[in-house]
Amino acid sequence: MKRTLVALLACASLPALAGSPAVAVAPSPAAHAASGLLPGAAYAPQRAERHHTPDPVRAAQAPDAPVEEPLHLEDVPRSETERGARAASCSGSTGPFQRQAERYLRRAVDGLQSEADCRAIRRFQRAHRIAPASGFAGPVTGAMLRLMRAQKDPNRDGHCPERRERTVCVDLDRQLLWVQQGRRVVFEPVAIRSGQPTNETRTGTYRIYLRKRAHTSNLYHTPMPFAQFFDRGEALHGVYDDIYQGLGSHGCVNLGWRDASRLWGALRHGDVVHVWGRRPSG
Structure with a gap:
């Protein structure tokens, strides 16, 4: 009984203001200033700024209602957010993940942006x-x-144990989740957003003890569609905004709405949830 009560007072994504129905907030201006990057909303003012934060009650009552997939809003150099910057222009700046992009896209790995590198990265971003x-x-x-x-x-x-029973693998280091049974992956990796620094998602091995397809957090008044609780109110659940934005949750494991919907169908009461690592800062 106590465990169920805690679950009903469960975590949700960090709201912008107390009592606000917003699912999550974007990183603070100070945080962006420290990194030298700012949200590139100037390139996509009509689509990128439209956050999917429906009325909590209506969202909780109809978690299966069609949801438009949000764009993933990249952070770019301040000079590229200035008024007049053109969406058609190709960035000449070397980003913090330049080498990773070059390696994945099979470019020469020199860590320096080139015109050809930019074209290849743009194709990846559009896709x-x-x-x-x-x-x-x-x-x-x-x-x-x-x-x-x-x-x-x-x-x-090998951080996730290879058990005979279905196991949800939650990798906080890489901010990824997948499901495996033995060595076989039965639900491919998807992006997650775990707890913010002051409310980090707890690590350990648990079992799903409560599932609520349509749920609203009594504590934060935010919708938690496809909620699957695994530890003292912490749950796997969907959000309506961009999974790559925001400070983090209050401890829950957030998934994009579509991924949370699919995960709901892949899991059952009693399935194992194994959580390890720590969310990277910044």
Whole structure:
């Protein structure tokens, strides 16, 4: 009974203001200033700024209602966010994930942006709905590259136990989740957003003890579609905004709405959830 009560007061993504129905907030201006990067909203003002934060009650009552997939808004150099910057221009700046992009795209790995590098990175960004697709290898592009590299063998380092029973693998280091049974991956890796620094997702091995397809957090008043609780109120659940934005959750493991919907169908009460690592800072 106590465990169920805790679950009903469960975590959700960090709201912008107390009592606000917003699912998550973007990183603070100070955080962006420290990195020298800013959200590239100037390139996609009509689509990238449209956050999917529906009315919590309506969203909780109809978690299966069609949801438009949000764009993944990349952070870019301040000079590229200035008014007049053109979406058609190719970034000449070397991003923090330049080498990773070059390696994945089979370019010469020199860590320096070139016109050919930019064109290749732009194609990758367009294919994965990253805006602006300017060719700048920023943190969102880096996260997508990490996700793509994990597709073939997500458990290459052996951090997730290979059990006979279905196991949800939650990799906080890489901000990824997949499901495996023995050595076979039965649900491919997807991006997640775990707890913010002051509310880190707890590590360990658990079991799903409560599933609520339509749930609203009583504590934060935010929708938690396809919620699957595994530890004292911490749950796997969907969000309506861009999974790559925001400070993080209050401890839950956030998934994009579509991924959370598919995961709901792949799991059952009693399935194992194994969590390890620590969310990278910044």
